[in-house]
Amino acid sequence: MDKKVELSRVYLAAVVLVVLLIGFVAGTRSNQLAALVGPVFGAKVETGTLDDESLQAVYQELKKHYNGKVDSNKLIEGAKSGMVAALGDPYTVYFNKTEAEEFNKELSGDIGGGIGAEVGVRNGQPTILRTLPDNPAEKAGLHANDTILAINDEPTDGWDADKTVHAIRGEPGTTVKVAVRRDNETKEFTITREVINNPSVSSELKGDVGIMTINRFDQETVSLVRKTVSDLKSRGMKKIVVDMRGNGGGYLDAAPGVAGLWLHDRLVVSVKATNGSEQRLISEGDSLLQGVKTAIVVNGGSASATEIVTAALKHYKVATIVGEKTYGKGSVQELIPLSGNSLLKVTIKRWYTPSGDNINKKGIKPDVSVGLKQADLDAGHDPQLEKAIQIVSTP
DSSP states (O other): OOHHHHHHHHHHHHHHHHHHHHHHHHSHHHHHHHHHHGGGGTOOOOOOOOOOHHHHHHHHHHHHHOSSOOOHHHHHHHHHHHHHHTTOOTTOEEEOHHHHHHHHHHHHTEEEEEOSEEEEEETTEEEEEEEOTTSHHHHHTOOTTOEEEEETTEEOTTOOHHHHHHHHOOOTTOEEEEEEEETTEEEEEEEEOEEEEOOSEEEEEETTEEEEEEOOBOTTHHHHHHHHHHHHHHTTOOEEEEEOTTOOOBOTTHHHHHHTTTOSSOEEEEEEETTSOEEEEEOOSOOTTTTOOEEEEEOTTOOTHHHHHHHHHHHTTOSEEEESOOOOOOEEEEEEEOGGGOEEEEEEEEEEOTTSOOOTTTOOOOSEEOOOOHHHHHTTOOHHHHHHHHHHHOO
16 A cells, blocks of 8 residues: 555544544533524534544554654644535535635625636636626636636646635735636736625616626625615616526525515425424515516526525516526535634525425526527627526517
C-alpha cells in the first residue's frame, strides 16, 4: 500500500477521534438541553454518544509515530466537516468560521468586492452561471455558460466553484483578468471589481408586461416582491412574467409570502418531519396579482423555495410554467450556530406540494418546455423569456 494513502487513513481516523473526544465532554449538557427543548419545536432529538475507544487507540499511535506536527485545531475542523460529509447528504454541511461568513454573505446578497457573476462547475470546469444586472461582469461582456479557463493567467483546471469565486473577488477598485471559452473561441476580459450587493428582486416593464426577477428567497424578498408589484402596477402593468431561473431557494418562510401574491388563504406547502409531525404553510398577504395573467420561468438551477412557489402556482392553475425542468430539491435545512462562529446546515424535514408530491430528485416539469442555447445568448435572444412574454400577451 502507498505510504501516503496509509498515512492519510490514519490521519482521518485521528481527526474523527479528536472531535469525538471533545464532543463527548462538551456536548453532554447541550444534548440534555436539546432533549428538553427539541420536542417543543418538533425537532428530532438524539442524546446518545459514539463509541470512540478504537479511535482513541489510533489517535494515540498517531501522536507517538507520526513524523510531523499534529495541529489539533486543524484536526478538529477537518473532523467536523468529514463527519457531516459522511452522512452522504449534499445539503447537510459543516461550515467553519470563514465558510460560515461567506455563506451568510451570499444568502443576504452581500458579497463584497467582485464582478457580479455566479459561478458553478459544469463538466468539471468552473463556469459562469449568470451575470448580475448592471454589474461589472455583464458590462464587460461575460455571458452565462462561459467556461472559465484562467484567473489572472492561472489555469483553473480542477478548480471548484469556491476556489474560483475567491480568486475573482478582491478589493473594490482593483482589477481581475478572466479568460473564458465561449463555444470554440477563447476570450479574455480585464474587469474592475466593485462593491457587489445583489438584491433578491429586480424588475422592468415592457409595454404592459412586468418582468420580475427573483434571485433568491432571503429575509427581504417578500417585502421586495410586494413593493415591486405595487410599483409595476402603478406604471401600467397588466400581465407579469416572473423569472426564477437559477434561483436556488433560501428561506422557506418566504415562500408563502411570495405565493400569496396570487393565492388567498390556500395551502402552499406541507413540511413533514421524520417523527410524522406536519406543518402546513398557508399563503400570506394581499393577493396583489390575483387574476393577473402570469408566467413563471424556471430552469435546472431553480430549486427549493423556488420549486415550492412554482408547484403551488401550477397546482392552482394561476400561472403557466415555462422553461426547463427544475432541480428537484424537496428537503428543508436548518441553520444551527456552533461554537467559534461555525455553522451547521442540516436536513431536518421534507416538503410536499399541495397535491402531496415530494419533488426530490424529480423536479417540476414546465407546462411549456423551452430550452436556452449559447447561440441564443450570443445573438441577444432569450427564447424562454420571450415565450413567457408571448404567453401572457396572447388573449
